[in-house]
Amino acid sequence: MAMMNRLLLIAEMDVQTWTYILVGITFTLYIAIAIWSRAGSTKEFYVAGGGVSPLANGMATAADWMSAASFISMAGIISFAGYDGAVYLMGWTGGYVLLALLLAPYLRKFGKFTVPDFIGDRYYSKTARIVAVFCALLVSFTYVAGQMRGVGIVFSRFLEVDINAGVIIGMLIVLFYAVLGGMKGITYTQVAQYCVLIFAFMVPAIFISIQMTGNPIPQLGFGAELNDGSGTYLLDKLDGLSTELGFAEYTEGSKSTIDVFAITLALMVGTAGLPHVIVRFFTVKRVKDARKSAGIALLLIVILYTTAPAVAAFARTNMIETVSNQPYSEVPEWFKKWETTGLITYNDKNNDGLINYVADASNNELIVDRDIMVLANPEIAKLPNWVIALVAAGGLAAALSTAAGLLLVISSSVSHDLIKKIIKPSISEKSELIAARLSAVGAVCVAGYFGINPPGFVAAVVALAFGLAAASFFPAIILGIFYKRMNKEGAIAGMIVGIVTMLLYMMKYKLGWFDAVLPNKTEWWFGISPEGFGTIAMMLNFIVSIIIMKFTKAPPQEVQAIVEDIRIPSGAGEATH
Amino acid sequence: MKRTNAKAYWRENIKYVSILLVIWFLVSYGVGILFKDQLNTIKIGGFKLGFWFAQQGSMYVFVILIFVYVRLMNKLDKKYGYDE
Numbered sequence: 001m002a003m004m005n006r007l008l009l010i011a012e013m014d015v016q017t018w019t020y021i022l023v024g025i026t027f028t029l030y031i032a033i034a035i036w037s038r039a040g041s042t043k044e045f046y047v048a049g050g051g052v053s054p055l056a057n058g059m060a061t062a063a064d065w066m067s068a069a070s071f072i073s074m075a076g077i078i079s080f081a082g083y084d085g086a087v088y089l090m091g092w093t094g095g096y097v098l099l100a101l102l103l104a105p106y107l108r109k110f111g112k113f114t115v116p117d118f119i120g121d122r123y124y125s126k127t128a129r130i131v132a133v134f135c136a137l138l139v140s141f142t143y144v145a146g147q148m149r150g151v152g153i154v155f156s157r158f159l160e161v162d163i164n165a166g167v168i169i170g171m172l173i174v175l176f177y178a179v180l181g182g183m184k185g186i187t188y189t190q191v192a193q194y195c196v197l198i199f200a201f202m203v204p205a206i207f208i209s210i211q212m213t214g215n216p217i218p219q220l221g222f223g224a225e226l227n228d229g230s231g232t233y234l235l236d237k238l239d240g241l242s243t244e245l246g247f248a249e250y251t252e253g254s255k256s257t258i259d260v261f262a263i264t265l266a267l268m269v270g271t272a273g274l275p276h277v278i279v280r281f282f283t284v285k286r287v288k289d290a291r292k293s294a295g296i297a298l299l300l301i302v303i304l305y306t307t308a309p310a311v312a313a314f315a316r317t318n319m320i321e322t323v324s325n326q327p328y329s330e331v332p333e334w335f336k337k338w339e340t341t342g343l344i345t346y347n348d349k350n351n352d353g354l355i356n357y358v359a360d361a362s363n364n365e366l367i368v369d370r371d372i373m374v375l376a377n378p379e380i381a382k383l384p385n386w387v388i389a390l391v392a393a394g395g396l397a398a399a400l401s402t403a404a405g406l407l408l409v410i411s412s413s414v415s416h417d418l419i420k421k422i423i424k425p426s427i428s429e430k431s432e433l434i435a436a437r438l439s440a441v442g443a444v445c446v447a448g449y450f451g452i453n454p455p456g457f458v459a460a461v462v463a464l465a466f467g468l469a470a471a472s473f474f475p476a477i478i479l480g481i482f483y484k485r486m487n488k489e490g491a492i493a494g495m496i497v498g499i500v501t502m503l504l505y506m507m508k509y510k511l512g513w514f515d516a517v518l519p520n521k522t523e524w525w526f527g528i529s530p531e532g533f534g535t536i537a538m539m540l541n542f543i544v545s546i547i548i549m550k551f552t553k554a555p556p557q558e559v560q561a562i563v564e565d566i567r568i569p570s571g572a573g574e575a576t577h
Numbered sequence: 578m579k580r581t582n583a584k585a586y587w588r589e590n591i592k593y594v595s596i597l598l599v600i601w602f603l604v605s606y607g608v609g610i611l612f613k614d615q616l617n618t619i620k621i622g623g624f625k626l627g628f629w630f631a632q633q634g635s636m637y638v639f640v641i642l643i644f645v646y647v648r649l650m651n652k653l654d655k656k657y658g659y660d661e
Contacts, residue, residue, distance in 0.1 A: 078632075083613075086631035090605045093636045097601045100643045101594045105650075219633060223623035233623030251617070251628040261610050268605075286661060288651060295643035302636045309632040567587050569650075570659040 018389030019159060026196050026393050027173060030400070033192055034177030034185040042433050045182030046113040046412050052187055052283040058296025060190035061280045063197065063397070064405040065092075065271075065301060067143075068150025070308075071197060071398035076373030078312035079319075082242070083253030085309060087260055091267025091466075093298060093305055098272040100294035104281040106481045108290035109566045113282065114409070115275040115473060116417040122480040123488040124559050126422060131495050133417045135472040136275045138499075140406045140413075141446065143276075143465045147403040148451025153371070154395045156341075167451040170400065175444045178404045178411075179437050186404045187283060193397040198304060200394020204378045204387050205307045208314045211381055222310035238313055241320050246359030250316070262532030270466025270534055273474035276405040279412075287569035315373045318380050323366065324357045331355070334379035343369035403447065411440035464506050467534025471498035475541040484563045486545065489552040494545030502537040506530050586657045593649050597642050605635045 039045040052060070070092070078085030110118055116136055120129030148167050155166025177185045202218075209221035213234060225233055238250045248254040255263075271277065280297075281290045323331060328346060338344040345367045346355060357366040375395065378388045415436035420427055427435070472495045479486040479494075510530040512518035521529065528536060554560075608616060613627025621629065654660040 083628055083631060086609060089632055090609055090635050093639050094601065094605050097598070097639050097642050101597060101646055222633070223621075223629070225623065235623045235625075235628075251625050257610060261606060264605065264610065288647075288654065288661075291643075291647045291650060295640065295647050298643055299640050302640050306633050306636055564583065567590075568583055568659055569654055570661050 014385045015388050018386045019392050022389045022393040030189045033188045034181045037184045037188045038180045039182035039184045044184045045436050048184040048187045048283045054289045054293035057284050057293040059194040060187045061297035062300035063190040063194035063401040067402035068399035072395050073371050075308040075311040076370035078309050079316045079373050080370050082250040084255045087263040091264045095268040095271025096298040104290045104294050105287045106566045108281050109287050109572045114412050123491045125488040128492050133413050136413045139465050139469050140409045144406040144447045145450035147399045148447050150399040164452045171448040174403050178407050179440045190401045193401040196397040197394040200390045205311050207383050208381045218307045218310035238317050262528045262535040266470050266532050266534030267466050269470040269474045273469035276409045287572050315377045323355050327353050343372045407443045410443040411436050414439035467502050470534035471502040471537035484560050487555045490545040490549030493548045494541040497544045498537045498541030505533045604638045609635045
């Protein structure tokens with residue numbers, strides 16, 4: 001027994017040592033890049049000097065985009081949701097088509113630093129700018145709090161430090177390279193982070209695909225026959241297992257069609273309206289580079305996004321087969337380890353010593369937190385320790401790269417949109433740069449605070465950041481480009497109505513603030529969940545904008561000239577104040 | 578002359594974007610969501626077709642759409658002398 005314990009200890013230490021080594025190497029790399037590419041001017045701080053190549057920008061956008069949610073949670077969510085998981089897959093990739101075709105080229109031609117810059121100039125109004133700043137801050141803060149939490153979870157599980165210590169380490173790292181490097185530093189660290197995270201995601205996926213189906217390409221293994229000689233397709237097997245345990249068939253899902261439709265649309269439009277994604281397209285040289293880098297970014301994202309549903313199906317099958325109806329006394333090592341973190345709980349309700357995992361909540365004895373599927377997957381599949389450690393480094397790369405991008409949006413909203421454009425236009429370039437750095441420090445502290453003390457509603461709200469972006473920015477930007485007659489009255493009214501409706505719906509149906517108990521889903525408007533409501537709020541925004549516009553006067557001639565100008569790709573020049 | 582040039586460029590651009598967005602819509606919302614049950618009766622390998630489009634196929638199409646757009650627009654820029 002003592003011998004056994006010692007062996008376990010060595011195995012345990014091994015993952016730990018590997019994690020320290022891999023996380024250490026990657027962090028050193030990020031810091032070295034930050035020092036090498038630190039920003040010397042506001043232009044470098046906000047848009048990396050405007051000379052980033054399409055490939056580098058595509059990689060940076062992909063890393064910026066793929067957060068802890070994509071890397072850690074998404075496959076887990078799909079694993080439990082089956083077909084319904086498609087809302088995230090299509091929603092978070094389809095938005096890039098909108099971005100590439102409808103937004104990126106024109107915003108690049110417009111050539112300013114931030115999204116509120118565009119709204120403020122196109123709608124010739126300080127009020128419009130302030131409303132946009134408010135929306136940008138609201139969207140970015142809800143999003144960034146979730147990232148810091150993700151950093152904390154990875155640290156606490158793999159380095160066995162306290163979750164709060166994990167958040168603080170993450171804060172310090174991000175602080176260092178975001179404050180020093182600004183957009184320039186962030187861009188090049190994100191390029192490195194993309195490489196780390198995609199490698200970390202693909203290696204275990206390939207291993208598991210070979211193990212289960214003999215096919216090294218997870219996207220194909222997903223639809224292949226199992227390796228066990230039974231000749232059954234993986235998905236058929238999984239459908240069978242799911243129905244046996246009382247769950248919906250894996251390939252069918254359980255959400256209503258209208259809700260799947262609404263959520264997918266809200267996520268797509270939200271993606272296209274997220275300020276930290278849009279701003280990445282200000283960093284390339286020409287309009288054609290903006291189009292191309294949107295394509296590269298999506299290609300790089302889709303590599304992970306088409307692998308995730310395969311991983312989800314592998315992990316689900318593996319998990320059910322490993323634990324369902326097995327004696328609790330014989331569960332594998334990883335099961336016990338995750339149990340101590342509270343992310344797996346087992347309660348032997350009928351005292352038979354077996355793990356009864358079924359859909360019916362009153363008889364179900366096992367609860368698995370969906371966030372651990374990706375992190376635990378390599379352990380469940382008994383992969384080598386370095387692979388397990390690699391997943392930790394990848395998860396951190398995903399969380400840090402997104403957090404840094406968001407922090408930059410927050411700091412530029414404050415220093416550029418608020419201070420420079422509204423409060424003190426006479427501020428010098430040097431003081432503005434100092435203000436940008438100080439606001440980045442402030443933003444990291446607030447994000448860290450939310451990471452350590454997550455108010456109950458943060459986690460719930462992160463998913464809704466998309467709805468907020470869809471309800472506020474997307475219509476204002478689209479109309480600003482494609483509808484010359486759109487004026488400030490229409491745009492401001494639309495943004496306010498959109499974001500307020502979204503917030504109210506969220507408070508009522510997601511947070512339950514207006515009722516004694518959270519309203520049942522039968523009360524949802526049109527059967528649409530809070531996650532999908534961004535679609536409705538966005539439509540309201542469009543309708544209100546157009547109606548108000550009809551009754552108010554056309555924008556001034558010079559603004560209409562700006563619109564004509566951004567429609568022509570040549571002569572983009574460099575981003576300026 | 579310059580103005581009419583810009584107008585013609587814009588009209589062609591809108592035409593391309595509309596066509597590509599119709600495909601974008603049909604693949605994701607049509608095939609992947611609204612008609613997935615009908616398509617699921619067709620099986621290719623281990624995949625039901627509707628399910629495959631929802632979790633794989635639509636994403637490949639998205640990537641292709643953007644690169645087609647990039648090509649079309651680069652050509653259009655040249656045609657109207659907006660290339661740089």
